Amino acid sequence: MINQANLSNQLALDAKGTGELQRAARQNSPEALKAAAKQFEALFMNMVMKSMREATPQEGIFDSQQSRMYTAMLDQQISQNMASRGVGLADVLIRQLSNNRAVEGMPAADGEDRLLQGLQQSELGGMSGVERAVQRLQGFAPASAAPAPAAALPEQRAAGAQPAHVQAFQSRLAAHAEEASRTTGIPAKFMLGQAALETGWGKHEITAADGSRSHNLFGIKAGGNWKGKVVEATTTEYVNGVAQRKVEKFRAYDSYADSFRDYARLLRNNPRYENVIANAQDAVGFANGLQRAGYATDPNYAAKLTKIIRQTLA
Secondary structure (H helix, E strand, O other): OOOHHHHHHOOOOOHHHHHHHHHHHHOOOOOHHHHHHHHHHHHHHHHHHHHHHHOOOOOOOOOOHHHHHHHHHHHHHHHHHHHHHOOOHHHHHHHHHHHHHHHHOOOOOHHHHHHHHHHHHHHHHOHHHHHHHHHHHHOOOOOOOOOOOHHHHHHHHHOOOOOHHHHHHHHHHHHHHHHHHHHHOOOHHHHHHHHHHHHOOOOOOOEOOOOOEOOOOOOOEOOOOOOOEEEEEEEEEEEOOEEEEEEEEEEEOOOHHHHHHHHHHHHHHOHHHHHHHHOOOOHHHHHHHHHHOOOOOOOOHHHHHHHHHHHHOO
16 A cells, blocks of 8 residues: 655655555555656646746856755755645546546556656656656547546647746736837847846846846946946856856846837847847847857857747747
8 A cells, every 4th residue: 555645755756656656556556546646746846847947047156066956856845745735737637547447447557557657757858758658648548538638738838838927027028029029020039038038037137226127138238338327236257168246337228118129229230240130030040149249158148048938938
């Protein structure tokens, strides 16, 4: 018999735990299906958290390989704790598998084995492992049954289901991005992706000493030709590939609309960004063009921007 209390205290995707679940499934344990569904739910929540982490800029004085490792471990445990309380996915899986047994007279352990095999694969395969587990479940559904919600998860993700903070960021700035797109020819989502990268989805916007907003969404610095308002802020610059903290002057605007307009003027009027606009129909070309033109000193800037555009705003 599966010990449900022990399962909830294990880290998500614990190999020993999934092995115990498989043995219980073969013994037709009534708790095996619930436990397997909970592990799948924990895995899915962990993949969601991982995607959110990857879409958020991580650079900073506290960012390191060690901090990322411990953050990943924390996310695993948080996912397991969330799944122990339940977010609904496990209940859907239990209903689907239970119905399939009744309709097709399947062996009791068949569903749990398919689900757990997908879980074990996903320990090394990331989100592709979740998809493989779902594909195993797809072969389970009766021909007359409606598609299982669990089987639709990859399609929902591919169709662009976005976290709430991403939707809020886009809805607030979409109109300004569309206006800038009309004047530059750069797709609005490319500019929204860059604004998201520069500000951490609006959470780390440059502010003045008194806490007032700069409305600077693109990290544009205030050079000698800038006659507008200015704010000073500490930023990370890379010199010969080495990160350094510096205090720099940045442009300040009265609104986000002004920030997009100034960004559009910069790309349209500065000769160094000609190739950026010329290759702006492709996310990779746009991001690499910005980096080659010297928009940012971060050696991974293009890769980070491409990931946000493709994975979060696609």
